[in-house]
Amino acid sequence: MIVTVANHKGGVGKTSLAAHLAFRAAERGNKVLAVDFDAQGNLTGTLADRGKALRADGSDKLFSPDAVPVPMPGVDPNISVLPATAALNATDRGQLSQAFTAIAHLKTLGKEFGFIVIDTAPALGLRLTAALAASQRLVIPLQPESYAVDGVSSLLAEAVSISEHMNPGLAPAEFVINAVNARAKQHSQVSARLAQQFKVRTPYLRRAIAVSDALAAKRPVWRNATNSAVGNEWAVLCDELLDEFGVVDWT
Ligand SMILES: Nc1ncnc2c1ncn2[C@@H]1O[C@H](COP(=O)(O)OP(=O)(O)OP(=O)(O)O)[C@@H](O)[C@H]1O
């Protein structure tokens, strides 16, 4: 099962969600590969040792016809990581044939890893094309702002085009609403509107400092015990998504 987390709006929770899905799938006893397609390297920083990542095969190697890149160990024994490198941004200027190389390499890695999650950069480009063309699922985190949906239409168009021309196995996008302020009336109105338009997963995730605290501590929010209500929300949401994806719970 290969899943891409994307939204070309920045700071909506892509990396946070990708990291939590990786942690949860690993807790469920799966061999997990986290692929960092964003040169900022935030997923790499959360799930692996950044210093060691500099000497490891980076996710840019997926775009090269050489051997399949070798993932590095992550913070959890069940998690491996293909880290971000500075070379990543240049891959967006590559040829479409390189996207096909990346798809083939990801599929090969899919034989070893039961769950692969790809965190993407806030951009449309060859990396996103490759990620979507290799994935069965696309998850789009959104923040409940009035214009949250505006930019998403081009991502959805890209996903539909890829499912029609390159990857019939890509299912319609799942949406996750993140960073909700339950007291803000506008947030509940926008969330309700999004749920009418799209396949939105529940629970909605509230805005809470516990989330960034946990990621800085390289832990999922349900294992960082500063706010158990928030931890529970993220655990339930990740289980909802993983159940929907058919990711087995071996425990
Ligand atoms: N529910 C939340 N409550 C509070 N902070 C959050 C929440 N979700 C994410 N954050 C924080 O918001 C910031 C942006 O989140 P994140 O990095 O996951 O977004 P992103 O979409 O990956 O951003 P980018 O587009 O830059 O890659 C991070 O500091 C993260 O810790």
Ligand SMILES: [Mg+2]
């Ligand atoms: Mg990110």
